Amino acid sequence: xxxxxxxxxxxxxxxxxTIGLLLFWEAVVRAFNIPTFFxxxxxxxxxxxxEFWGPIARNSWITLETTLIGxxxxxxxxxxLGLVVGWSRAIYAGLYPLMIGFNAIPKVALVPxxxxxxxxxxxPAVLTAFLISFFPxxxxxxTGLATxxxxxxxxxxxxxxxxxxxxxxxxxxxxLPYFFGSLKVAITLAFVGSVISESVASNYGIxxxxxxxxxxxxxxxxxxxxxxxxxxxxxxxxLMAVLEKRMTRWAQRSGFSQT
Amino acid sequence: xxxxxxLENVSHAYAGAEGAPAVEGLTLDVAEGExxxxxxxxxxxxSTLMKLxxxxxxxxxxxxxxxxxxxxxxxxxxxxxxxxxxLLPWRTTLDNLLLPLEIVEPYRREMRRRKPEFAERxxxxxxxxxxxxxxxxFPWELSGGMQQRASLCRALIHEPKLLMLDEPFGALxxxxxxxxxxxxxxxHASRKITVILVTHDLREAVFLADRIFVMSARPGxxxxxxxxxxxxxxxxxxxxxxxxxxxxxxxRAHIVKARQ
Ligand SMILES: Nc1ncnc2c1ncn2[C@@H]1O[C@H](COP(=O)(O)OP(=O)(O)OP(=O)(O)O)[C@@H](O)[C@H]1O
Ligand SMILES: [Mg+2]
Numbered sequence: 001x002x003x004x005x006x007x008x009x010x011x012x013x014x015x016x017x018t019i020g021l022l023l024f025w026e027a028v029v030r031a032f033n034i035p036t037f038f039x040x041x042x043x044x045x046x047x048x049x050x051e052f053w054g055p056i057a058r059n060s061w062i063t064l065e066t067t068l069i070g071x072x073x074x075x076x077x078x079x080x081l082g083l084v085v086g087w088s089r090a091i092y093a094g095l096y097p098l099m100i101g102f103n104a105i106p107k108v109a110l111v112p113x114x115x116x117x118x119x120x121x122x123x124p125a126v127l128t129a130f131l132i133s134f135f136p137x138x139x140x141x142x143t144g145l146a147t148x149x150x151x152x153x154x155x156x157x158x159x160x161x162x163x164x165x166x167x168x169x170x171x172x173x174x175x176l177p178y179f180f181g182s183l184k185v186a187i188t189l190a191f192v193g194s195v196i197s198e199s200v201a202s203n204y205g206i207x208x209x210x211x212x213x214x215x216x217x218x219x220x221x222x223x224x225x226x227x228x229x230x231x232x233x234x235x236x237x238x239l240m241a242v243l244e245k246r247m248t249r250w251a252q253r254s255g256f257s258q259t
Numbered sequence: 260x261x262x263x264x265x266l267e268n269v270s271h272a273y274a275g276a277e278g279a280p281a282v283e284g285l286t287l288d289v290a291e292g293e294x295x296x297x298x299x300x301x302x303x304x305x306s307t308l309m310k311l312x313x314x315x316x317x318x319x320x321x322x323x324x325x326x327x328x329x330x331x332x333x334x335x336x337x338x339x340x341x342x343x344x345x346l347l348p349w350r351t352t353l354d355n356l357l358l359p360l361e362i363v364e365p366y367r368r369e370m371r372r373r374k375p376e377f378a379e380r381x382x383x384x385x386x387x388x389x390x391x392x393x394x395x396x397f398p399w400e401l402s403g404g405m406q407q408r409a410s411l412c413r414a415l416i417h418e419p420k421l422l423m424l425d426e427p428f429g430a431l432x433x434x435x436x437x438x439x440x441x442x443x444x445x446x447h448a449s450r451k452i453t454v455i456l457v458t459h460d461l462r463e464a465v466f467l468a469d470r471i472f473v474m475s476a477r478p479g480x481x482x483x484x485x486x487x488x489x490x491x492x493x494x495x496x497x498x499x500x501x502x503x504x505x506x507x508x509x510x511r512a513h514i515v516k517a518r519q
Binding site: 149151152154155156157158159160161165169170173174250251253254255256 | 310313314315332333334335337339340341343345347348349358359361362363364397398399413414417423
C-alpha cells in the first residue's frame with residue numbers, strides 16, 4: 001500500500017515540480033514588481049501563447065520538420081560513419097583527430113558558410129541540425145564496435161569467423177545500446193542547431209519568430225517561443241528514450257555498460 | 260605416439276611490442292586424447308601459446324602443427340574458453356551455445372534446417388554440466404559458476420577435437436572450482452578429446468592433467484615437464500594424498516625458480 005503511494009508520488013513528482021516552479025516564478029514577478037518586458041510572468045506567457053497561437057503553431061511545425069530532417073540525416077550518416085570508423089583500427093586512428101577537430105568548431109560559425117552556399121532558409125537550418133547532432137552518434141557507434149571483448153573475438157576467430165561474421169553476430173548487436181543511447185543526446189542537439197540557424201539566417205521557424213518578437217519588443221512572445229521549443233524538445237527526447245528502452249531491453253536488465 | 264598438437268622451437272613477438280619476444284624456442288608436444296596442463300609465472304606467454312596453437316597468432320620462427328597440418332590460419336577444430344565467460348547478454352544461454360554452429364561449416368549451412376536437432380544437442384550438453392533446463396535463461400540470470408559452465412558448453416558444441424582452456428576457473432570460488440574440475444574430468448573421459456589447460460592453480464593442474472609443462476619467465480619456453488601417473492578416474496580425495504602433494508610441491512619449486 002505504502003509502496004504504491006510512494007510510486008504514485010514519484011510519478012506525479014515531475015508535474016508537481018513544474019507547477020511549483022511556475023507558481024514560484026509568477027509569485028516572484030508579482031511580489032518584486034518585475035517589469036514584464038524584463039521577465040514576463042507565466043500567466044502573460046500563456047496569454048501570448050493563446051493570442052499568437054497561429055504563428056507559433058506554424059513555426060513550431062517548421063522547426064520540428066527542419067530538426068527531424070537534420071536528425072534523420074545525422075542518424076543515417078552517423079551510423080554509417082560509425083560503422084566504418086569502428087570497423088578498423090587504422091580508419092579509427094586516421095579519422096579520430098579529424099572528427100575531434102570538427103567537433104571542436106562551434107557550429108554557429110558554420111552558418112555563414114552554409115548561407116553562402118545554399119542561401120538563407122530551410123537548407124542551412126537542416127544542415128546545421130545535422131552537423132551538430134551527428135557527432136555523438138558516430139562516436140557511440142564506433143565505441144560500441146571498438147570495445148568488443150578481445151577474448152570473445154578470439155573465440156570466434158578461432159572458429160574461422162570473418163570480420164563480417166564478428167560484426168554481424170557481436171559488433172552490431174552490442175552497439176545498439178550505445179546507438180540508441182546517443183539518439184537522446186543527438187535529438188536535443190539537433191534542435192539547438194536548427195534554432196540557431198533559423199534565428200540568424202531564415203524567415204521561418206521558432207528561432208526566427210523569437211528574433212522578430214525581440215525586434216518588436218514582444219517579450220512574452222519570446223518566452224512563448226521558448227516554451228514551444230521546450231515542449232518539442234521534451235516530447236522528442238521522451239520518444240527517443242522509449243525507443244531506447246524498447247530496443248535494448250537486455251542491456252538495461254543485464255547492466256551492460258553504457259556511455 | 261604421434262603428436263596431435265606440436266610446437267617446434269617456436270618464437271613469437273607481438274607486433275609493436277618492445278623488449279624480449281613473448282615466447283622463444285618453445286617446444287612442446289601433446290598427444291591425441293591427452294590432457295596437458297601449462298603452468299608458469301604470470302606474463303610468461305601461456306595465453307600466447309594458446310593463440311599460437313589455435314592459429315590466432317603466427318610465430319616468426321619455428322612451426323606449429325595441429326592434427327598433422329601446419330597452422331597457417333585459425334584451426335577450426337578447437338574450442339576455447341577463458342577466465343571471463345564472454346557470453347552474449349542479448350542471447351539466451353541456449354542461443355549462446357549455438358553461436359559457434361552459426362559460424363563453423365558444415366553446421367553453418369545447415370543451421371536453418373537442423374536447428375531443432377542442434378538445440379537438442381545444446382540442451383544435452385547443458386545437462387551434462389548440471390545446467391539442464393537453464394537454456395532459456397539469459398546469461399546475466401545465471402551465477403558466475405553457471406556462466407562458466409555455459410561457456411564450456413559453447414566451447415564444446417561443435418564437437419572440437421581440441422579444447423583450449425585459459426584459466427577457465429580463475430574467477431570462481433574454491434568449491435565451484437572443484438566442482439568444475441570434475442565436470443572437465445568427465446568431459447575429457449567421455450569424449451576422448453585433447454585438452455590443453457592453462458592455469459595458475461597447481462592442484463588443478465595435477466588433478467586434471469596427464470602431463471604438465473612448466474614455463475620459464477618471459478620469454479617463455481618449457482623448462483620442465485612432469486608426467487602425472489595418478490590412476491584415473493581420479494576422485495577429489497586424491498588431492499589430499501601424499502603423492503599428490505609431493506607433485507604439487509615439486510612443481511612449485513620449478514615455478515619459484517622460474518620466477519627468479
Ligand atoms: N596483444 C599483445 N600485444 C603486445 N604484447 C602482448 C600482447 N599479448 C601479450 N603480450 C605480451 O606477451 C607476453 C606474454 O603474454 P601472455 O598473455 O601470453 O602471458 P600469460 O602467460 O598468459 O600471462 P598470465 O598468466 O598473466 O595470463 C607478456 O609479456 C605480454 O605483455
Ligand atoms: Mg594469460
